[in-house]
Amino acid sequence: MYVSVKGGAAAIEASWRLLAEQRRGDTTLGELSVAQIQSQLSLAVDRVMSEGSLYDPELAALAIKQASGDLTEAIFLLRAYRTTLPRFGYSQPINTAQMLLTRRVSATFKDVPGGQVLGATHDYTQRLLDFALLADGEQPASDDAPVQATGPMPADMPRVNDLMAREGLMETPQPMSHAEPGDLTREPLMFPANRALRLQALARGDEGWLLALGYSTQRGYANAHPFAGEIRRGHVSVELVPDELGFAIDIGDMEVTECQMINQFAGNREVPPQFTQGYGLAFGGSERKSMAMALVDRALRSRELGEPLVAPAQDEEFVLSHSDSLESSGFVQHLKLPHYVDFQSELELVRKLRAAHASERQAPPQKEAA
């Protein structure tokens, strides 16, 4: 008689096969290679690496392929791989002033030492569908000379914030801490959290969530007056001090996008009016993410700066408890799991209440002495 929930094991295996078919798609078309994804869907790879908290373009591309392009699922795959990796140690802080720049813009000064470098950006495309890409084959090679900077870019391009700090207009940066940073993939995040942990959570945080919260601060929920002090993208070297050597060695390069937002701060009795910063950093060319992150970081500094806490984006526990795309995606989607037992309990209650309601309507209500 009753068979509908039997056969879970067979159903799961059949589902795996269907999933593989869905991923492969039309077999008359060539299979997408991981190298193609890595090189031609590079911004998707960057997002998966950022929120997956693992800098490995090849594995991120593999995850995107395996997930049929579902980026949250790809992030899940990368995180589930990352969780088993041993920790060798902490790198030295990366020095983004010594970045090999491919893009650098400041919205606060017309010109800055080192100059503005537009680089590759969608900003000034006209968002017209390029039907040439629809036709198979390569885009016709341009006759223009390949774009090159007129000269080599200086190795050390000071950050705009540092220039302002020299004049005292910008808050003094916090002294560098030599304490080992917390790791929220090893220890639970407790509140209140320090800024390093907050930035860690934001760096792993869902781009859409940060974008919406950052946007809310621009629309009056937290009263931010942000300026993009500087956005820079490029390659930085990562250095590690192995215990047995005692000095830093270069273990490789990675591409990052950094955003420093500049916000007004009215000052108080002790501190004169000055500018304060919000900070964002993400792997690769994740520019939207790093800008949104900088806005949210600044909003979360409200308590530290003595500003009134009035908006969702300033509420540390609210922002950080809901920023992880895997936590939110998992818990929302767990509603697919059976809840027969809970629902049965609710049914029983509602039926009981409805029966009581029906009998009350038939008989005059009796006062219950409760």
Next chain:
Amino acid sequence: MMDENYNFGFLDERTKKMIRRALLKAVAIPGYQVSFGSREMPFAYGWGTGGVQITASIIGQEDVLKVIDQGADDTTNAVNIRRFFARTTGVATTEKTTQASIIQTRHRIPEAALTEAQTLVYQVPMPEPLFRLEPRRSETITMHALAEYGLMNVKLYEDIAQLGTISKTYDYPVLVNERYLTSPSPIPKFDNPKMHMNPALQLFGAGREKRIYAIPPYTAVRSLDFEDHPFEVQRWDHACALCGSGDSFLDEMIVDDAGSRLFVCSDSDYCGERREAGHVGTQQAVQMSNALTVQGNAT
């Protein structure tokens, strides 16, 4: 067979040690939520990551594992978790409650009485019993420290004042060892009395929320109530259609579009054992009509 590419039970030994330390603290302070460094697992959050981490940390080669979801061994998520442990530990698995040394569960406590030799591992979505009343964990930590549970009592009182009954039917709050207000996880309140003075060790894991708590064997667990509105559990007007049991928690299934319902035990092992022992139910679906026209059993 066991997958040799992973450590026994998937987690590395240092992580297991960290989790076992959290478990020891949880057992020492019954009902208290211990924060722990929950790992990212190859399961989605909300699908049992907390329970899986606890089971992975306590399971040994001699253990026999049973995994249930909604009381049944053959629901897809239970199958998936049981396979995961079969693959990463190679331990024996069973569907028999009496033969298991570790039972991982979602939403039910088995009908068969447990023994001192058994451990029940609950998957917990929301470990904080106060979260619907106070969403901030930074606040609820203080409320637990002060045993300040007036908020929950007022909520239950308001239910009675407005509905004549407490509207919590599952995840019904309990006081463990007369000290900590605790979430029993979303088990039906029908199962709450089984937690009280249970000979088995009861462990609770919430992976996404990064909390572990425990009810040691033979610990008092009291479901909150009032003198004039004592706690009571669900009762059905029907017995199980398959095994005829009148004491078990029943699942209801819609068998046609004319409103016929079939009531069967939610605990598939319990139901199967009874049928093997010769008990037979009516084998009949029952007709349910509009509740507003039915004189319901208002107990």
